[in-house]
Amino acid sequence: MRYAETVILKDGVELLVRNAVASDARALRDIMQRTHAETDYLLSCPDEQSVDDEQEARSLAETERSDNEVELVAVLDGRIVGSAGIAAVGGRCKVVHRARFGISILKEHWGMGIGRVLTDTCIDCARRAGYTQLELEVVADNERALSLYRRAGFEEYGRNPRGYRSTASGYQELVHMKLEL
Known part of the structure; x- marks a missing residue:
């Protein structure tokens, strides 16, 4: 799925x-x-990257050619400062209507509206790809993200009290959210 837009x-x-x-x-x-x-709210720890540059490049090229998945970057002054994307939950007929959403932004750029732009863009891409449900998980303590997702229309549908186990803070409760498109 192709996408490029400049936003003020x-x-x-x-x-x-x-x-x-x-x-x-x-x-x-x-x-x-x-x-x-920079944050303890994301799925993995900094040292858990399992792919090298070449593998990442192949994955990005494949995603760019996809009709139903997208990986986006947010670029300020020629520098990537964040990313977001949607990925199919699966290809089987019973879940083909569902996509997962993920986002991360460098902390120095929080509060600028980048999260909202990336979220809205991914919602638009999910609709264009034909999904009828967009899903995410967010740490319950992450009030900034919860507020963003609620403003975008996501609704909570469940919680997992021990969804993540942080090396710094122990178990973290995950909020499961969905947006019907």
């Missing part, structure tokens, strides 16, 4: 949202490393 953020800052491409592999891996070190 607060204070007139220009943000380019576009497909992540194979040549972004190294930068995306670096961003993942940084964002996962």
Whole structure:
């Protein structure tokens, strides 16, 4: 799925949202490393990257060619500062209507509206791909993210009290959310 759009953020800052491409592999891996070190709310720890640059580049190229999945990057002043994407829950007929949503932004760029732009863009991409339900999991203590997702229309449908086990804070409760498209 192809996507590219420039959006004006607060204070007139220009943000380019576009497909992540194979040549972004190294930068995306670096961003993942940084964002996962900056917050305890993401799925993996900074040292758990299991792919190298070449594998990441192949994955990005495959996703870029996909009709129903997308990986996007947020670019400020020529630098990638965040990413978001949607991925199919599965290809079997009983789950083909569902997609998962994920997002991460460098902490120094929180509060600029990038999260909302990426979220809205992924919702639009999910609709264009034909999904009727977009899903995510968020740590219950992550009030900023919960607020963003609720404003975008996501609704809670369950919780897992021991969904994550953080090395820093122990078990973290996960909130399961969905958006009917």
